Amino acid sequence: MSEQSILPDYAAIVSDFIEQSCPMFFTNTDSHEVKLTQLQVSAELKKLNAEQKAKLTLYCMDLLCARKDFTSNDLANGDLLARGREDYSTKMYIPTYASFIRKAAINRSPQLGPAVITQYLLKYLLKLKLTLSNEELIILFESAKQLVPCDGGEKSPTIYAGDWAIKRIINQLSSNIKTNGLSDEIIEFINNYLSWRYFKTNGKAILAMKAQLFGLVNEGGSAMPLFELADDDVIADTIKNLIKVAAPPERDMLYRMLELSSGAKAGKPTAAFLEKSKGIIETNKDFFRESMHKILKQLCDAEPIEEAGDDGYTYHIFIDGDNIPIIKGLVWSSVQFHDETMIDLLTKLAEKSFKKIPGQGPMCVIVGNACLYTLANSKGLHGISQLSRLKYFIKQTNAKKIIDSYLQEEAEKRGIKAYEIEEIAVPDFGLQLGSREDEFDGYKLQLNLVSPGKTSLQWLTPEGKAQKTKPALIAKSKKLSDKLKTVQETNKQIQKFSSAQKERIDRCYVEDRVWDYETFREYYIDHGLVGPIAAKLIWNFSNGDQWEAAMLIDSEWLAADGSAISPPDRSTKVQLWHPISCTETEIVQWRARVNELEIRQPFKQAYREVYLLTDAEVITKSYSNRMAAHLLKQRQFKGITAGRSWKYSLINEYYHGSVARPACLRVPAYHLTAEFGINEVYVEDGNEPDGVNRYISTDQVKFIKDDGEVLDLVDVPDLVFSEIMRDVDLFVGVCSVGNDPEWSDTGVEQFSNYWEGYSFGDLNEMAKTRKSVLEMLVPKLKIRDQLRFDGKFLRVQGKLREYKIHIGSSNILMEPNDQYLCIVPSRASETKADKMYLPFEGDRGLSLVLSKAVLLADDHKIKDSTIISQISREN
Known part of the structure; x- marks a missing residue:
């Protein structure tokens, strides 16, 4: 038709x-x-x-x-x-x-x-x-x-x-x-x-x-x-490829799981969600586990995708907003698996999710929180141990709060304290006194914990001789190659966990911890990972009212004078030693003992600063002005306070003094909160691109009881007062613009007097401790004849000029006219100083002073043109 x-x-x-x-x-x-x-x-x-x-x-x-x-x-x-x-x-x-x-x-x-x-x-x-x-x-x-x-x-x-x-x-x-x-x-x-x-x-x-x-x-x-x-993110292709290559039954299972997960909109999974996901996964648990390993590994390894926004800014997309519920649901569903690979991948993803993208914030808080939930609810203590470690490395205050709540829940289930669950959950990774050996067809790989966060790997031939490179037979064997990868991953875990244990033990001071000797022995001295850290610390022992301080030397508890203390037994109580409870003579003895044995303590203990109440603070009664009126770099302050478990919210351009923004530390053992007052600083062009203020100023330190009453400083326990003031002094010492060697040329002119005063002013407590260490170290240096102390300065006599290094800020003046010398430190210069014996870990300022002294002692050999031009310049 x-x-x-x-x-x-x-x-x-x-x-x-x-x-x-x-x-x-x-x-x-x-x-x-x-x-x-x-x-x-x-x-x-x-x-x-x-x-x-x-x-x-x-x-x-x-x-x-x-x-x-x-x-x-x-x-x-x-x-x-x-x-x-x-x-x-x-x-x-x-x-x-x-x-x-x-x-x-x-x-x-x-x-x-x-x-x-x-x-x-x-x-x-x-x-x-x-x-x-x-x-x-x-x-x-x-x-x-x-x-x-x-x-x-x-x-x-x-x-x-x-x-x-x-x-x-x-x-x-x-x-x-x-x-x-x-x-x-x-x-x-x-x-x-x-x-x-x-x-x-x-x-x-x-x-x-x-x-x-x-x-x-x-x-x-x-x-x-x-x-x-x-x-539009880093994971979509991985999931689609899993679907593409899967057989029909497994593909349908993935579809069902993805569909269920797409509705994961709440903060935590419901019982119905967990039941449904379990039913789906039961059809092929091994396939789902392997698929999740691939998905999590991709998320851990991938970098965010850069995307230009219509507003002219560049955004970094880690997980697309539409995919976040799906990933969250998949992570929740992984709570059924407790294998080491799954737990470790979830931990890495949590760490990455809370990592900040400059000017944008954490990569993906929602997925990070889902990882924390799954770690907390996995069987056994592996997930709990990872949460404990993350607590000391994640900077976000809310994330720390969530971790604390999970640790508290697990502790309550077991009828113990939260800090006790952290102790018993620490893995030893097969270490014996900080060492382990893995065999590879006659060859051995020796792993040693050198210090918190630092390990060494050494190959040994079948004859027991050291070998620098890995044996050739490993590359020819998949089994041996896979085993080596496992050991290398374990090595990374040991580094991370040992760093976390150092931080955990350091926080014991404000937790008022006391152990019975058997518990102390099990979870500290005899523990494969914690033992090498605990053995470098001083401990107090008591069988009654009196306390005896001792260190473990060659398997024996010895006092500062080298004599043995009364052997601890089941009735002995143990406490971490703090110098505030000692006389000046005892402190000097312990410092001498640590130096004599060349023990590098994991944190300052023998040389720990002590902060006592001053007459001015007795007069002000309820607050301390000791750390007030300093100019700090705000982002640096945010980072270091989070590292010490303080809570602080950034001040931005929309703030304008509308609400007080103190940095706070909750001290549950003493039922109080410490507050360090922070004020906004008005500076022209003083904001970061995202609107955050570059600088802040410091104010009073206060102590507030749980019921809201402000404590008189005389009523604050001495040890708590000292530790809080030490933290605050650390914040100022690290974040003050006075530490910036380039401030005189690039800083804000209206604060030049502050910079001058801080850079070359009186020493604070930490700088005084640094000077004590330098007085011990300088006589042992090759350049000792070129060095001498002059009040707050370490003088260095070079071939071309004489220099004065301020012991507090590490900034430098040149004789004869106090001309300023700007040296921006590099990691290489600090590494040279790190090779010297130091009695404790973690004082970057001490390393800077030493490295600059070594450099300037041979000023005629300096090759950096920017430094040479300053030394040669006449004022």
């Missing part, structure tokens, strides 16, 4: 449809009249055969897509003639069709646009059984794209026909497949069609259509879950 011969039939259908539909669509009629009209229209459409109905369907779709805002006048004057498809010769239908539409729009209902009428007819047609070729189905699918706002070009479509049109075209495809089978052409087209951005949303109707399409064109009718994975 030719197109000319069927034209009157089409015209009659359209005419009848418009005449019947207009009053139904725009006037109030009862349901019987509506039903009657539908039947009449349906009866007219039945006069056409399936092929004709298909042609009319394509014709109506073509008109809707030709121009989305066409009017009756456009139809009347033939504007649409140039817009019709040539492939279906729709131009020949337009004049007749237009006359009926124009008649209906003007005479029946002026507000009824022809696009609405066309849509109404198309709805009926797509509900009928049509005979459509593959080419026609593809045209319908492609045309439907133009009826959706996201692909509407500059103007949104007049008719939002996306959902119903696509749904009904999918049904036509389903019917066609049942009759004619599935062609490669359709499979390829639909698989590409599924990547259309319309399907990148998580609307329920859209996802259902996507799942139906996927099921039609994929082998076995596998159902796609009702979720969408965003492409």
Whole structure:
């Protein structure tokens, strides 16, 4: 039948449809009249055969897509003639069709646009059984794209026909497949069609259509879950590849897990979520575990994707916002697994998620919190031990609070204190007194814990000789190569855990810890990881009212004078030694003993600063001004306070002094909180690009009881007062702009007097301790004859000039005119100083003073032109 011969039939259908539909669509009629009209229209459409109905369907779709805002006048004057498809010769239908539409729009209902009428007819047609070729189905699918706002070009479509049109075209495809089978052409087209951005949303109707399409064109009718994975992050490709290579049963399991996880919107998983995820995972636990290992490893190894924003800023995308619930749900579901690999990967991901991107914030707090939950709720103590370690390295205050709550919950389950659960959860990694050996077919790899955070690896031949490189046989054996990777990963874990244990033990002072000797022996002295750290510290022992201080030397507890103390037994109590409880003579004795044995303590103990109440603080009564009026670098202050478990929120340009922002440390053992007052500093151009103030000033230190009462300083326990003031002194000593050697050239002019006063002013307590150490070290140095002390300075006699290094700031003045010498420290110079014996870890200022002294003693050998020009310059 030719197109000319069927034209009157089409015209009659359209005419009848418009005449019947207009009053139904725009006037109030009862349901019987509506039903009657539908039947009449349906009866007219039945006069056409399936092929004709298909042609009319394509014709109506073509008109809707030709121009989305066409009017009756456009139809009347033939504007649409140039817009019709040539492939279906729709131009020949337009004049007749237009006359009926124009008649209906003007005479029946002026507000009824022809696009609405066309849509109404198309709805009926797509509900009928049509005979459509593959080419026609593809045209319908492609045309439907133009009826959706996201692909509407500059103007949104007049008719939002996306959902119903696509749904009904999918049904036509389903019917066609049942009759004619599935062609490669359709499979390829639909698989590409599924990547259309319309399907990148998580609307329920859209996802259902996507799942139906996927099921039609994929082998076995596998159902796609009702979720969408965003492409714009570091993990989407990994998950899609897992799905692509999985066998149908495993693929369906992944789909079900991803669908379930896509609804993970709460802070913690519900019991129902955990039950459902368990049921899905039980179908193939090994496959899910291996898949999660791959997903977590990719997240741990990947770097955020840089993306330019419309506002001109560059953003770093780690996990796309739409994918965060999915990753969170998968992490929660991993709580069923307790293998070492899973726990370690979750720990690494937690660490990475809380890592800050400058100017943007943590990479992904939501996923980080999910990792913390899973670690806390995994079986055994491995997850708890990792939480304890993370507590000392994650800087975010809220994350620390969450970790503390999980540790408290686990401790309460066991009827012990939170700090006790941290003790018993520390792994020993197979270490014996800080060492372990792993055998590789006769060769041995010896691992030694040198100091907290630092280890050494040494290969030994079958004959026991040291070897610098790994044996050649390892590269030839997958088994040995995998074993070496495991040892190397263990080595990294030992470094991280040993650093955390140093911090944990250091915080024992404000926790008022006392151990019975057996517990102390088990979790400290005899522990493979903690033992080497504890053995370098001084401990107090008591069997009554008196305390005896001792160190473990050659398996014996010896006092400062080298004599043995009373042997500890089961009734002995143990406490970490602090100099505040000792006389000056005892402190000097212990320092001499540590120096004599060249023991490098993991933190300052024998040389620990003691802060006693001053007369001025007795007068001010409830606050201390000792650390007030310092100018600090705020971001540096934020970082170091977090490292010492203080809580502090950054001040930004929107702050303007509206709310007090003290740094706070909760001291639960003494039922009080310490506050260090912080003020905003107004400086021109004094904000970072993200609006955070570069500088802050310091104020009073206060102690507040849990009930809100401000304590008089005389009522604060001496040890607590000393430790809090030591922390505050550390914050000032590290963050003060007075430490910046370049400040005189690049700093804010209005604070130049402060910089001058701090850089070369009186020594604080930490600087006084540093001077004591230098007085012990200088006589042992090769350059000792070129060094001498002059109050707050260490003088260095070089070949070209004489120099004065301030012991507090490490800044330098040159004789004879006190000309300032700017030397920006490098890691290489600090490494030289680190090779010297120092009685404790962690004083960067001490290393700087020593490294600068060594450099300037041979000033004639300096090659850095910026330093040479300053030394040679006349004032």
